[in-house]
Structure formats: C-alpha cells, structure tokens
Amino acid sequence: MRSIALFFFLFPILFIAQNYNEELNDIVAFESSIAEKKIDFKASMSTANYDLKYHKLEFELDPSSSYIEGEITSHYVSNEDMSQIVFDLTDNMQVSGVYHLYSGASLDFTQNSDDELIIDLLQTQLAGVKDSLKVIYSGNPISSGFGSYEQDYHDGAPIIWTLSEPYGAKGWWPCKQDLNDKIDSIDVFITTPKFNSNNQENIAVSNGLEISQITIDQNKTTHFKHRYPIPAYLIAISVTNYLTYNHEVENNGSPFEIVNYVYPESYDSANESTLVTVDIMNFFTNIFEEYPFSDEKYGHAQFGWGGGMEHTTVSFMGGFSRGLIAHELAHQWFGNKITCGAWNDIWLNEGFATYLSGLVIESFDGAQDFNTWKQNRINSITSQPDGSVYINEDEPTSSRIFNGRLSYSKGALVLHMLRKELDDTLFFESLQNYLADPDFSYGYATSDEFIDSIEQTSQTDLTEFFNDWLYGEGYPTYNIEWSQPSENLVRIVTNQTQSHESVDFFESKVKLKLIGINGENSTITLDNTYNGQEFYQTVLFEVSDIEFDPYYDIISKNNEVTLSLVSVDMQNEVFVFPTPTTNKFKIIKPENLIIEFIDIYNTSGQHIIHTGYSEYIDVGEFSSGQYFIKLYSDQGLIFKPLLIK
Template sequence: MHKYIILLFVFTNHLFCQVGSIESIADFESKIATKKFKTISNIQISNYDLKYHKLELNIDPSQTSISGDISSSFLADENMDKIVFDLSENMTVTEVIQLSSNTELSFIHQNDSLFIDLDQIILQGEMDSVKVSYYGNPVSSGFGSYEVSEHNGSPIMWTLSEPYGAKGWWPCKQSLDDKIDSIDVFITSPILDPNGDEYISVSNGLEKSQAYIGENKITHFQHKYPIPAYLIAIAITNYEVYSHTVQNNGNPFEIVNYVYPESVEYATNNTEITVDIMNLFSELFEEYPFSDEKYGHAQFGWGGGMEHTTISFMGNFSSSLIAHELAHQWFGNKITCGSWKDIWLNEGFATYLSGLVVENFEAENSFTSWKQSRINSITAQPSGSVYISNNDTTVARVFSSRLSYSKGAMVLHMLRKKLGDEPFFQSLRDYLSDEDLSYSYAKTDDLKSTIEESTEEDVTEFFGDWIYGEGYPSYQISWSHNSQGNLNLEVSQSQSHSSVDFFEGPITLKLIGSDNEESLINFILTQDDQFFSFPVSFDVESIEFDPFNNIISKNNLVTLGLNTDLIHQKVSIYPIPASNEFRIIKPENLVINQIVIFNINGQKILKTPYSDTIKISTLTKGKYIIRLDNFESYIYKSLLVK
C-alpha cells in the first residue's frame, strides 16, 4: 500500500472520470434491471438442487429469434412428481423429455413458469434430468436480457440477465439460493455474417472446441464452477480476439479480450492494466477464483459493464470499469449476495476494490480525492443505509450509487481503519475461503460473523451504525494549546438521522504549526462531549479534521478557544487531592457557567451548573480533568480524587 501524503482536496480530471464511472456503472445496472426486477421469486422452484445445465442454442445474430435444447440435471430435495422452471411466456416450448427414461412429458407453460409432470415420483435425494426444447423471440427492452443490434454495420447479439432476465431467453431456475454446479454451452451460429466476416461466439468458462458443419459453426464452452442463472451469458459478433497472460505464480492463465474490429487499437491500449489489477487483487485477497479457466472481456452494445463469471461484458475499457468488473469475480461471482437486500456485498466491494486500484497505482493524493468524492455522494442526503430494508427494494434503491456502491465502499474502508490493514484483509481472505460461502451465497450477517471470528473483535455496533443505520455524523471540535505544551480538545458529535444515536470510531487530526510543522494525532471517540489532551512540541496554529478522508462525515467544525494561560494562573482547585468535594477559587470578575468533569479516558462523568463547591462523593479514586465553561472559552484543570 502507498503511504499517505498531506495534500487535500485535489480534484483532477482523472478523478472526475472516476466519479462519472461509478455513477454510470450504477446507473447502467439500474436501467438494465428496471423491467426485470419486477419478477417475483418463484417459490415453486425451491424443492430441487440444480447440478448441471447443457445449453444447446441456435442463434443468428442478424435475427431476433433463438431456439435450443436445455438439459438440466437436478437433485430432489423432497419427493417430487413435477418440476418447475422459469421461462417467459413469449417463448414456446415444443417438447420436454425425462432423460433417465427417454419419456416425453406433459407440461403447462403459464405465468412465466414451466410446469413439467414427471413420469414417476423422484424420491428425496435422487438425481434425474430433463431436456426442454423451445424457441421464440426474446422480448427486447433496449437494455434487456437478450439484445440484437449492430456495431459499425455488423450484427451483434448479447445477453445480460441480472437480476431476473435469464428466463427471458432460456428455461432456468432464477434464485439466489441455488447455483448450478457446472454448465456446458454449445452455440450454433452461421459461420459468416452478412458482410463476410466470421462470427465469433463467447460464453462462460473455457472454449473447448469449434466445429464447422455446412454453413454453421458450433462453439463449445465449459464452466465447471457453481454459477447462478443471471451470470450465464453469451455474445456473438465479428470479434477480434487477443490475450494477455497472467503468470499466477507459475500457473499462467489467459485474459481473453473479444473486441470489435474497429475498437482493437483503443482496447489494446487500455486492457493490459487488467494484468496488474489481477495481480493486486490476488495479492490482497487470494488467487483469481477461476484461474484454471480464464478471465476475459467481451465488448457489447451498452455503456456500462456486467461481471459475467470469467467474462465481463464491457461497454468501454476505462481502468475504473475494468477494476470494478474484475473485482466482482471474487465479490459477486465466487461469493454472491444471498438477497438483493445484500447487494452491497457485490457492489460495495467492487467499488472499494476499484478504489484500492487508485490507492496502489496512482498518485498518493488520488485515493484521498477518490474517498472525498465518495463522501460527497453519500452525504448529499441525510438518510439512507447500506443494507436495504424490506420497505424499499425498488430498482433505484438496490442499485443506488450513493448507498449500495459509494457508502458500501466507504464503510469497508472505515472498517479497515478500525481493524487495521492486516486483520481487515485477512478477514476478507477468510470470508472468501469459508466453506459454507465459497462459490455459494452470503448475506450481511455471514460477513459479520466471519470478520468477528477472524479478528476476535465484536463489530456489532459498527455494523449497527454503518450498515443497518442511516446517515452520517458531523463533528464539532474545540481546541486550545497552552504554554505547558498541552493541546486540549473537546469533541462532540451530531447525527444526520435519528436511527443512530452515536457513531463510535477513530479520528485523525492534522496539527499545523506556526512554522509549518505538521503532526498527526489519533484517538477513538466513544461518546459525545469527550475530552482529550496531547503533548505537542510546537505552537499549533490550525487543525485539519480527517485529512485523509477516512470518515463518512459532513459539516465538521474545528474552532480555536481563547488562550487561557492567564486565566489558568488565577483559577485553582482546592484541595488536591480531594475526596467528597472540592472548591473553585477564581477572580470575582471571571464568569463560569458550568462545570464538566471527564475521566482519564476522556469520558464525561459529571455536568453541573457552576457552584463554588462541587460535590464529588460519587467519583472513584483517580485522576480527572475539570472543564470550567465561561461565555468565551473553556478552562481546564486537573483533579485528583483520593
């Protein structure tokens, strides 16, 4: 990791590109989900565990139709006499075969569900397979699950199924609790497009073979890792293909790029950084999860990107989009959010990992500026949690760039600062390798449990405040620096939303001296109106709050109290040490409003209106700090209780 330098609020042109990229990524994913998100999860598909799909698809990219055979192997979770798949009503099913007996089955296709009557009861724990033959014209929404269009006069088709669009072009099981263990995809297309260029097909996993039969070509892809239906994808056009090699500690694999012929120069100038980003993520977390297959990019006809497993579909090749989609291979594909309420486990992580690329590959101040942009987005409104409540699961909320992306990312950064770099990254490595979560699904509580087990630290309050709670804090800091060399601070906090009564956490201040000296001080705020005192070797002229933008906050105020050295000489506490009470001796013309007593941890113990004599019989033995408030400043004195 690069060390931070002290240079604040530098907004470069590159930064604005980063900001736009994150906003556009979220906007794109929101748009593609708008129609598809209306789908209600089909509870009738919960009684079986999908083990395997073979997709045999017939596609001409110059036509809008698709036909094919989908073979599905499944394990019965209970006794079954029928099986149900998700399939849009505009698709036509011609035949269903139970493969174990080669028997044609009856079926009903209605309400976007395909109900298949099995020829015999399949007992719990038994395996069986069915093959569905179908055809149709998938409904296009302009950014839907199955698109046919052109680029530079050449036909192209591509799919994008997040969150519930897979059923629009093939019979499947759309859920966030069952991944298909492995798939084979066979794509039959014409060999040549209308311009005489060869069609190139792409899908998940390794390309195993190409076969030419007459005027058609069959391309076979195989993916041998668990995958949800929405991450299965295909694309066909006159792609140019080139690769970068990742050495991967002596086990090299390819990053395969499928790009438009007219975009080859642009793409080759931008995709090589993928190798460096891959190496960074592998070093921070773990080896790329699909290294025995491939990673790649396939250019497609929309401005954003989509993290299909092993092959991200890309509307451009900006470094921020490359980083974001690659990050999803760990956080989103290896471990997938277990509900759309937990979408931040996909998008917050991917956004933060793109920030780690800025931290490691760009100027040291760039990451500080990147975080400031995230904070500006988050604090543009006073409410909103990272976790999505049952009351607001609209597309706009699920794919909110402010909350699911930016706030999710910054909360991860704050957790990193709370835990420390090594415990933080180790806990995420443990999360990725958890046997119950790896290549499966996770919810927010799963992440929390893994972090607590890994770090042996309770993060309940942190998650309550920053993940489930809404809003952000604002800090008010009053300081004075006396001739004894002590910097005295009192820190208070207000909250933008009533769901959180107080945000605990570490704070960093930068002290700037009259001769441009600089020093950092760090402390943990555990309650409101907390007092701190630090020895400082130079005259402090100003203080900068959170110089590295590590805290989600806004409207912070740092104020200098009056120099109280003269007043200190005229005010005394008697007796020292004290037991049941103490007296305050001061000039008659010195007005004091109230007395506040702090323990040595800076926690406020007592607050009372001013009196010459203060009762302290409830205080335990030890050292305390007394703050005497007047209308203009604070006066601090020490107290010893015996």
Template sequence: MKKIYFSLFTTFCFVFTFSQTFSDHKSLVTQEIQTYQKMIEFNVNPNTLNYDLQYQRLEVYLDPAILQISGSVTSHFLAKENMQYIYFDLTNLLTVSEVIYHGSNLNFEQLVTKELKIEFSSELPSNTLDSLTVKYSGVPDNSVRTSFYVGTHSGSPVLSTLSEPYGAQNWFPTKQSMNDKIEAFDFKISTPEQYSVAANGRLMSETPLPNNKKLTFWRTQYPTAAYLIALSIGTFTKSSDVIGSTSFPYLNYLYPDTATYAAVQDNLEWTKQAMAIFETHFGTYPFSNEKYGHMEFAVNGAAMEHQTMSSMNSFGKGTIAHELAHQWFGDKITCGAWNDIWLSEGFATFGEQLIFEKNLMTHEEFLAHLSNQLNIITSLPDGSIYVSDADLGNISTVFSGRLSYLKGGFALRMMKWILGDEVFYQMLKDYTANPAFAYQYAKTEDFKNQILLSTGKDFTEFFNDWIYGEGYPSYSIKWNQTSGNSNVEFLVSQTQSNSSANFFEMPLPIRINGTNGETAQLVLENSTNNQAFSKAVNFQVASVEFNKEIQIIEKNSTVILDPTLSTISNSKETFVLYPNPVKDVLKLKGISQISGFEIYSVTGQIIKKGKYTPGVSLDVSAFQPGSYIIKINGKSVKFTKE
C-alpha cells in the same frame, strides 16, 4: 453490474479526469435502471426450493442477424424432497415444445408467472439425482436490452446477453433464486461459421458443421449464479495471453475496429497490474483453473462482471477494475438477496478505490476522488445501504449509485480505518476463502459475522448505523491548548442528517499541526455526544484538522479553537464504582450530571448503553458472570459481575 465509467467519452478516448468519473457514475445508474426495470420481481421463487440445480447444458442455434433462439437445455438436479412437479423460471414469450425424461415426454405447463411447470409421471423420491431436457424456441425479449440483445456493431450483426438480476429466464429455462448456484454449465452454441462465440469458462472446441455452420463448446465447472451465465457472438479479433500469480489464461474477444486502438490494448495489458493488486489484497483469483478475460458487446454504456469473462462496451481502467473486483465480490461470493446488493456493488466500488490509490492516482488526486464520492454520498440526508423489502420493487433504490455503490464502498473504507489495513485485508481474504460463502451466496449478516470471526471485533453497532441506518453525522470539534500545557483539550458534538439516526459511533481522525511544522495523528474514540478528550502532545499547537485523509463519511463539520475549553475539560469528573465485584446493582460515585455510558465485554462487544443519572444505580443482574468495562466521559473502569 457494472460500470459505464467512460460513457461520456468518445468511445475510445481514455483521458482520465475526476469530473468524468462521477458523471459516468450517474450514467451507469441510469443505464442499469433502464436495463433492470422489468426484471426486479422477486428474490426467491418458492416453487424451485425443492431441488438443487447441479448442471445445465445449453444446446441452441443462434444467428446474431436474427432475433431468435431454438434448441434445448438439459438440467441435472438433486431432489431435496419427494417431488411430483419441478418448476423452472422461463418466460412465456418462448415456446416449449417438449420435455423429455428418460426417453419419454412429460406433461408441462407454461405459466403467466414466467414459470415452466413439469409433472413427473410418478413421484420422484427425495435425494434422487435425475435429469430432463426442455426443447424450446422463440423470440426473446429484446426491449430495453433486458437480457438478450441483437443488434449491429459497425454494420456487422452481434448478439449478447446481460441477465442481471432476473433476465436469465428470458432466454433459457433455469433457476434464478439467489440460493442455488448451477454447479457446472456447458454451452454448445451453433452459429453461422463466420461468427465466434465468447462465454464463461474454458473453450473446449470449435467444430465445423454442415451448411456453413460451426459448433462452439464452452464449459465452466465453477458454481455460477444464473444471472452470470452469459455469451457474446460476433466477428471478433481474439487475443490469448496469461495473467495472474499462477499464469492462467487471459483471453480477450474484441470487435475488429476496437482491437486497432492502442489505448485499448494498453489498458488490457494494464489489467495484469490490476489483477496483481487484487490478488494481493483479496486472495488468489477465484477462477484460475479456467481463465479471465473480456468479451466485447454492443450494449451501449454498459459493462457486466460475467464470471471468468466480463462483458464490456468500453475499456477504461476504472471500468476494467470494477468488473475485475466483481470476480471475488459478486461472482465467487454472490449476494444472497438483492437487499444485499452492496456486497457486490459496494465491494467493487471499493476495489476501484484500491486501484486508484495503489496504481492510478497521486495521493492528492486520490483525496480529490474520495472528496467527490463523499459529496455524492452526502448530497441527500437519508437512504440506507441495505435495501429494505419494501424498496425491492424500486430499481433505482436497489441499484442506487449513491448508496449501493458509493456509500457501500465508503463503508468498507471506514471499516479499514477502524481495523487498520493489515487486519482489514486479512479479514477480506478470510471472507473470500470461507467455505460457507466461497462459490456460494452471502448476506449482510454473514459478512458482519465474518468480521467478528476474523478480528474478534463486534461491528453490530457500525452496521446498525451505516449499513441498515440512514444519513450521516456532522461534527463540531472544539479544541484548546493553554499556555504551558502539553495537553490538547477537545470537546466533540455531533448532529445527524436524518432523524432516524440517534448517534454515529466512530473513531475520529485528527491531525495536529505545530507552530514549528510538527505534526501528530490522533484518534478520538467518539462514543457519546458532547464528549471531552484530553491528548498529550510535546509541541505548541497551531491548528487542528479533521478527517484530512477522508477516512469517514461526514459533512459540514467544523473545527474551532475555543479558549474557554480548558475549564470544561479540566473539570471533567472522574468516578469510582462499587461494589466491585458486583452481584445485582452497580453504584457510581463522582458523577454529578447526566452522562452517557457504555458497558463492554472484555472482547469489546457492547453489552449495554444509555444515560446515567446521578444517584440512580445500574441494574446488572441479568449480566453473565465475568469481567466488564464501563465507559463514561472518556474514562473506562473494569468491574466483575459475580
């Protein structure tokens, strides 16, 4: 979900400032906590695992002046095993009147667990494609805007839905578990004739009905998670245009007063630039056979990335960018559990970073933006990006602005720093194109494996530190360059904000400034604490800066000139290892103090790490035959295991 980036503005003031951006992030989190508090109840309903939901057709009457829904939902499903019963997620606040199956009525029961249990007259065989229709009516839950909202805008009745995470069940029978997308969905919505309906997919028709009614028919043929099925009803000013690399439809449904604001129209036109940037870096827009667009809704301070048509309460560029980025990350690829919400919100927040950097900000403004994000991320010493099972019931943890949004987005920025821009963005394109995830669900481990598949680099250590782990590092970087010496010596030590973290391995960005205005960019591959480095430069160094471009998460780090450092680094020991090739036990010569070590495969995967004590041999008997690299005190030596 979603942005409320500009909720502290007057509704249509789009002056862009950093302080407002981050105040609105807090507003975003507050609104989402209120919206979701009643709905974060489960990740998987085990009663719905025995079928695959292929298609749903929603045929209902809705009047935005009346809080009520009535009609039917027809569901086509594929039995995955022999079935005597089928369950749908549906609130018991709505009343089911009939379940029709091949012209006959089936027995059913509405459960207090917000499930509709339907019994077949005879067992349905596995691998059978079948269908049934549920007729229902009632008053959906309108409290705290959980999913189905009826209200007014400028005195005119409006109706809208916002179902993330488990609100779809509040207005239609469906399947909400994050493992089965609805392959296709039809909306056939009857309303009083003066209202228009906006929804997912392609507008098929608008047909007059007797008694001053109208039937609006939308169809989406892209797989869609239940919480992304959405509509907005009201009196709209509609605009039609084209957008994207293949000039697909671009539709906007705005309340009439909103449509009069030049700033809104300018930002809707600017969306074409954002689309081009995202297509360049993420891959082609995922739903180009249907459309992209925005449908305004009256849920104050909110926005939501409903597939093919984002629901918007305001139209700031940051909000537009966030919801548009979700079309790739959240809609095309949906997190496979709410534990993995960062795969949606962190990625959309990174999408904002991309837009700010490439389009909306000067370099100095962008660094200020990143600095503000970093201050929020490090404002507390704990918390992980990945949401543990124990925290799933805590909505403020699941939709944490500090962790799921900002730290998740910054973790992607750190991956980009490690991999380089070209490799990183190609990896994202590989991820969005991977048929295992495209228009499906993905979990954190799936994305980690995609990085390995695309780049050959194992990010297990990174994910353990930054995605599953808690806290952040603070660095002490000492440096010195003795007179007449071309090398700069460094000694890097690290402390962690949270006691659960042992060490954050990270390449460190260093900028060296010369006495005559020279500069050099260096990278210190920091893999152990109190690690020494020696780097050659061809000028006299005046100062050293760390993380100047804010590439990594850190706080309260210091960079200190230490005139004694030459003695420390110049005495850095070299070592030899034997026997090489080795069968069972590896011995090292030339190490006189306890030192950290890592052993890597030749592909860069870490195999073993720990502390080496002089005189103690390393047991490598369990290693597979092949070549390996051992790294101690910044020096790497290759050896072969027989």
C-alpha cells in the same frame, strides 16, 4: 497471511488520474437501466423444491436474427417429494418438447402467464433423489432495449449478446432464476453460421474455458466448460465478428490467460487499454487471494452498451476504461465467487466492486488521488439526508437496488471506515478469511453472515458500527471545540448531530490534524462514542488550527472546528502544588477566583473523578502517570497538568 504493509507500493505504474466520479455514475446508470425492465419478476416458490446440479445448454442462433433454438439439459436433486418441476421461462418462448433424460420418455408440460414452465414427472420423485430432463424450445426473445437478449449491429456486423441481471435469464432460456441455488457446473454449446453476411467469421463467447470449435458444413459449434457454481443471471453468451487477443497472468508459476473479444474497429484502442488488467489482477491477487477461476480464464467481451456486466470469467464491456475494468474484475471475487444472498444485500457486490476500484486509485495513483475519490463519494452520499446501505424493503425496486449513492458509494465508504476501524492488516486478513470460508465460497452470503465472518477474524464486536453505518440511515455533522490550556496540552470536545432519526449517535474513529504556528503538524485519532466526549492530547508545539478528517475517512458533512473559550487570564494565575505528587495536591489561586467543580482525566481522555472544590485534593489511590485537571471557575475553564509518582 500475505504481507499487507507494503502492498500499496508494489505497483509503480504511472497513469493519468481518471474522472472516476463520472465513470461510476455511468456504471450505475447502466446497471440500473438494464434492471428496470426486469425487476418485476419475483422468485417463484414453485422452484424451491429442487437443487440444480448441472446444465448442458445448447443454443443455435444467427447473430443477424433474434430467433434462438435451444436444448437445456438439467440434472437436479429433489429437496422434497415432488411430482412436478417448474422452470422460469417467458410465455412467448415456445417449448416443443420435454423429455426424461434416462428413459427418453416424453413428459407433459404447460406454460402459463406467470412465465412458468410446469413439467409433470413420470412419477413422484422422493426427496434426495437425483434425476434429469431435457427441454427443447425456440422463439424470439422479447427485446426490451435493456438487455436480456439483444440483436444489434456494430460497424455493419450483426451481434447477439445477453445480459440477465437481475431477472433476465428467463427471457431466453428455461432456468431457475433466484438467489438461493447456484448451478454446480455447466457446459455451453453455441452453434452459429461460421461466417456472417459480410463474410466475417462469427466468434462465440460464454462462461468458462473454451474446449473446442467444430465446423460442420456452414455452421460452427463452440463449446465452453465451466466447473464452478454459478447463478442463472451470470450465464451469458455473445456472438459477432470478434477479434481475440490474450494477456498472460503469471499467477505464481501457474499462468492463465485474459482473453479479450473485441470489435475489429476497436482493436487498436482496446489492445492498449486492456493491458492494465494484468496489473489490476496482480494487485487484487496480492491483497485478497488468487483469482477464483484461474484454471479457466478471465476475459472481456465487447458488447452494445456503455457500461459493463461481470459475467463469471468474462465481463461484457461497453468500453475499456481502467475504472470499468477494475470494477468488473473486482466482481469476480465479490459478486461471482461470493454472491449477495438477496438483492437487499446488493452492497456485498456493488459496494465491494466500487471500493476495490478506489483501492486501484490508491495503489496506482497515490494517496492524493485516493483522497479526491473518497471526497467525491462522500459528497454523493451526503447529498441527501437519508438512506441506508442495506435495503430495508421486502420487494426493492431496481432504482433502489442499483442506487449509486447508497449501494455503490456508501457501501464502498462503509468498507473504508471498517478498514480504519480494524487497521489495514486486520481488515484485509478478515476479507481473505471471508473469501476462503467454505460456508460462502462459490455460494451466497447475507450482510449478517458477512458481519459474523469479520467479527470472527477480528475478534471485534462490530454491532454498533454496522447498526449505525450499514443498517442506519444518514450521516453525522461534527462540531469540534478545542483549546490549548498549557504549552504541551490540547483539549478537544466532540459533538455531533445526525441527519436522520434512525441513528442516535454515529460511533466512529475521528481523525484530526493538529497544525502548529510554525507549520508543524500531527494527526491524531479519537475513538468517539458519545456526545460531549472530552479528549486531552499532549503536543510538542503551539497549535494554531485543527483540520477535521483530513483524509476523508468519515461519511459526514458541514463539520465545524472552533477554538473554545478558556480563561487565558487565569491560566497563568492558578498553580497545582506539588507536582509531581504522591498522595494529594493543593490548588493555589487568586482569592477572587471561585472554583466550583474539578474533573480529572488520564492521558487517554478517560474521566477519573468529578468533585467539588477543596483546597487539597486526595489522589493517593491513583496510579502513577500523567493526568489533566479541568477547573470550572466563575471566569471560565482552566486546565492544568498533574504528574503522580
């Protein structure tokens, strides 16, 4: 495992802290808006009977027109005996022919109003048999104004770009559009006029490694090869008069390129802004693992929206702020290498990308800016009293999937709380093992599978943690009472209320900062598992105040810390004798003081005994060590230390 202890100091790069709060809002607004027009699609049960192995995607288009012609060759294996195969394709796209690849035979097909392309096979195909076919089609993809397939202009130059998350791929090519079957590998061929009407060269971009550019007459065909499993929604193309430039990532002696495709009018500013991608790439590689597609490329392609989209190996970017660069790059691990198993689990994509953007702030800008980032996330999360990270809906809407407060911010802060629950070393080791797990790597994972993976590495039962913070709704409000009954002892009592009835108590590690009268301070962590829990903490100074959650590590709101009422007058009138003791002790007190009950705690705050008052208390069976006595009297609570030898 990589050393984690020093990773936050490995990148001494100075940046002006950005307003990531506004930036995240922009990312969420963008991703929600593009999904809004596509979310009505439901994965067809008709496509469940086969497993896609390979696509050859051949597109012919002119960026000055929305018209597209395509030939899609599909290799698949039948999951059951089947006489038909179904692809998703909007009914405005016209299929002109379907052919069995090996025999060349023409296959009968129909298109219906459910956006299905239904193809009759030559004969019943038995389960486990591999076969292939080609679909030839054309049309003008419907422009919703929210992506899928867009024709537009920038600075007078035409552009075509696609964006298919979550259900837009069927709008421009026949595909299997679901979250349970990644295509094992693809080749993409994009044929365009070599030059646009302004005599500027058209440059095409898609997933994977560019293999060739071949010009025949006035047309140019660009070939991209991608040899990793990929879902339909992450396949993308774009064509315009891009200028390209590269940044090299050393990658421990196996370098690869970050290829940037930008508008000519944006070249100077983009070239300056994208350089940080190398540093972010190195940072993510250090704390997780090598970039998952390093033998192909990573890159950015500028397009016509203000946000970004993490297409595998090439993120489409509306701008080049550091926060957006970090967010989209993070998705290459969390979203592309491992994809959420259902849209209900979208936090495994977006919560991770949001948190990794926060880690960039922590590493590059320091703890203070990271605390501000966490505070902003908490303020957003607690602006409403309800809402879980996991989407407890059978058919979630786009606004719920791409909910910035829950899927992004709360998902990110739950990951941060998990980090504090486990500690840095175990947290990052668990994520490394999750990314490397062959059950999920280049595939899918659900929330429950993620939890199982983390528990396996950490050897920690996290059932209660995730029930509260992932599946439960709302947040706690804490009331902390404290007193200093003796010079070197602080007593702390924790209570909480919950903003939503789905959680009866939020178990968490609570950090408190003890502040002394002369400026001394000490930060302690309490493992808070129930209301009214008492803790006893030894201190070396007189405490004047206690600060709750000083580093914004807990999702909570409206917390209070108060000094509790203790009988100060009687504190110095009551004595425990002898101390240290070996078997029993006597309580020496004024005659007018009535003591009703006695509790004894160890230094971990564990309750040892509860007993009525008697002149002598037997502790002969206690282990040696430091203890604390709480006396319930008619004049208030009294606390005394006890040492047993």
